[in-house]
Amino acid sequence: MARRKKYKFPKTTIERLSYYFRALEDLSKRGIDTVSSEALGGKLNIKSSQIRKDLSYFGDFGKRGMGYDVKYLLKELKYILGLDREWSVVIVGAGHIGAAMANYDSFGKRGFNIAAIFDNDEKKIGKEINGTPVLPYDNLDDFVKQNKIEMAIIAVPAAAAQAVADKLVESGVTAILNFAPVAVQLDENVRCLSVDLTTKLEALAYYMSYSQDKLWKIYS
Amino acid sequence: MARRKKYKFPKTTIERLSYYFRALEDLSKRGIDTVSSEALGGKLNIKSSQIRKDLSYFGDFGKRGMGYDVKYLLKELKYILGLDREWSVVIVGAGHIGAAMANYDSFGKRGFNIAAIFDNDEKKIGKEINGTPVLPYDNLDDFVKQNKIEMAIIAVPAAAAQAVADKLVESGVTAILNFAPVAVQLDENVRCLSVDLTTKLEALAYYMSYSQDKLWKIYS
DNA sequence: CGGCGTATGTTAAAATTTTCACATGGGTGA
DNA sequence: TCACCCATGTGAAAATTTTAACATACGCCG
Numbered sequence: 219m220a221r222r223k224k225y226k227f228p229k230t231t232i233e234r235l236s237y238y239f240r241a242l243e244d245l246s247k248r249g250i251d252t253v254s255s256e257a258l259g260g261k262l263n264i265k266s267s268q269i270r271k272d273l274s275y276f277g278d279f280g281k282r283g284m285g286y287d288v289k290y291l292l293k294e295l296k297y298i299l300g301l302d303r304e305w306s307v308v309i310v311g312a313g314h315i316g317a318a319m320a321n322y323d324s325f326g327k328r329g330f331n332i333a334a335i336f337d338n339d340e341k342k343i344g345k346e347i348n349g350t351p352v353l354p355y356d357n358l359d360d361f362v363k364q365n366k367i368e369m370a371i372i373a374v375p376a377a378a379a380q381a382v383a384d385k386l387v388e389s390g391v392t393a394i395l396n397f398a399p400v401a402v403q404l405d406e407n408v409r410c411l412s413v414d415l416t417t418k419l420e421a422l423a424y425y426m427s428y429s430q431d432k433l434w435k436i437y438s
Numbered sequence: 439m440a441r442r443k444k445y446k447f448p449k450t451t452i453e454r455l456s457y458y459f460r461a462l463e464d465l466s467k468r469g470i471d472t473v474s475s476e477a478l479g480g481k482l483n484i485k486s487s488q489i490r491k492d493l494s495y496f497g498d499f500g501k502r503g504m505g506y507d508v509k510y511l512l513k514e515l516k517y518i519l520g521l522d523r524e525w526s527v528v529i530v531g532a533g534h535i536g537a538a539m540a541n542y543d544s545f546g547k548r549g550f551n552i553a554a555i556f557d558n559d560e561k562k563i564g565k566e567i568n569g570t571p572v573l574p575y576d577n578l579d580d581f582v583k584q585n586k587i588e589m590a591i592i593a594v595p596a597a598a599a600q601a602v603a604d605k606l607v608e609s610g611v612t613a614i615l616n617f618a619p620v621a622v623q624l625d626e627n628v629r630c631l632s633v634d635l636t637t638k639l640e641a642l643a644y645y646m647s648y649s650q651d652k653l654w655k656i657y658s
Numbered sequence: 659c660g661g662c663g664t665a666t667g668t669t670a671a672a673a674t675t676t677t678c679a680c681a682t683g684g685g686t687g688a
Numbered sequence: 689t690c691a692c693c694c695a696t697g698t699g700a701a702a703a704t705t706t707t708a709a710c711a712t713a714c715g716c717c718g
Binding site: 232233235236237239240241261262263298299300301303305307313314315317318319321322324325328330368369392393394395399400401403409411413414415416417418419420421422423424425426427428 | 452453455456457459460461481482483518519520521523525527533534535537538539541542544545548550588589612613614615619620621623629631633634635636637638639640641642643644645646647648
Binding site for chain 2: 663664665666667668
């Protein structure tokens with residue numbers, strides 16, 4: 219019921235809240251209106267104690283003996299995650315990944331509106347991707363300022379990423395989702411999360427080689 | 439020099455090894471052949487002690503007072519990460535994300551060869567994406583078995599992901615990179631990493647709402 | 659060839675995160 | 689209304705991960 223609780227909590231909690239949110243949406247769609255931490259955890263492969271702890275950082279949302287009211291918890295999570303409003307986002311880079319993001323309809327459903335896509339390529343400029351216009355990279359500055367864009371998705375080659383990030387921040391963007399395989403250096407009041415596709419595959423490769431005992435375990 | 443060291447290390451270490459690898463590649467390309475943990479950390483926003491610790495799980499690769507030989511460390515990391523061989527991968531789902539993955543050339547450079555893409559859509563079957571054929575989903579089983587595919591990328595809607603994953607595992611795949619926004623339940627000897635695009639944006643939304651003091655901090 | 663500067667590898671401490679265990683309180687039915 | 693069940697919320701313990709600190713070893717220079 220009461221919202222404010224602890225002031226510090228693990229970084230990983232935020233990510234899990236997002237998982238809870240999605241799972242609850244699914245339950246809600248299926249007409250289920252109450253769920254226990256145990257049941258929710260089963261769906262997500264997360265321990266029930268973890269779920270209760272995560273939620274406890276933000277408030278008391280459940281009823282003892284009963285579990286959580288799905289709709290109520292959804293509303294609260296929506297609020298906590300900042301999803302109770304619309305966010306305007308620009309994508310920089312109209313290549314395959316940029317295009318895939320522009321076509322990713324889940325963003326819209328969550329209130330992330332792709333306002334424009336920016337690229338240097340003459341052949342792409344002026345076209346639309348999933349209804350979103352592709353504009354010249356040179357207009358990025360003005361567009362971000364005029365439309366008060368706060369979030370951006372970087373989908374350009376690694377070599378260009380830092381320059382793009384700098385430009386975005388200078389124009390007023392304060393949150394960046396970066397697909398370029400490079401660590402961009404940013405002011406600390408700008409949030410940047412990276413999605414590193416190669417790294418994920420490499421981690422899988424590691425686990426597989428490991429399981430095949432081809433690793434350092436062999437040598438001494 | 440010596441390879442085998444500790445047997446347990448943080449899960450996050452593997453991911454960082456992948457970052458080190460890429461940064462070293464970059465240094466190597468630029469003709470730099472020695473690097474200190476301090477310099478490498480500066481490039482990646484990672485503390486030098488973290489780097490030394492990470493590497494120490496696998497062996498002694500540096501020279502005191504000197505740092506690390508870039509080429510040598512690259513070779514060792516390649517070995518540790520299991521990148522000293524080719525991996526055959528299939529993509530399931532020829533939608534925007536599947537297509538983007540098929541077009542992601544970095545995979546090939548790392549030894550991840552996309553052998554085929556599978557989809558149900560008649561209009562897509564028979565075509566090629568970046569030189570890789572799109573085959574009927576019904577052939578997935580046979581193809582994976584015949585070509586001894588070990589890794590797969592799932593890029594289908596959430597509702598289909600579990601069934602696809604089951605089919606892949608049944609056919610012999612033991613590592614999965616999952617783009618579907620759902621937690622797939624798998625046998626524990628199958629490795630599965632998820633890339634959750636919405637979750638990342640949601641985490642950003644959280645951080646931004648937080649910084650704007652619109653969160654639980656307000657209430658009591 | 660010995661001392662000096664430097665950056666490693668490691669050990670110990672600190673910080674963070676997860677898990678456990680259980681007291682607590684809401685709801686239900688007699 | 690009372691007793692019983694159940695699942696929460698939490699405080700403490702365990703596990704994991706990061707950071708700090710430093711002794712050690714390498715190479716260079718005089």
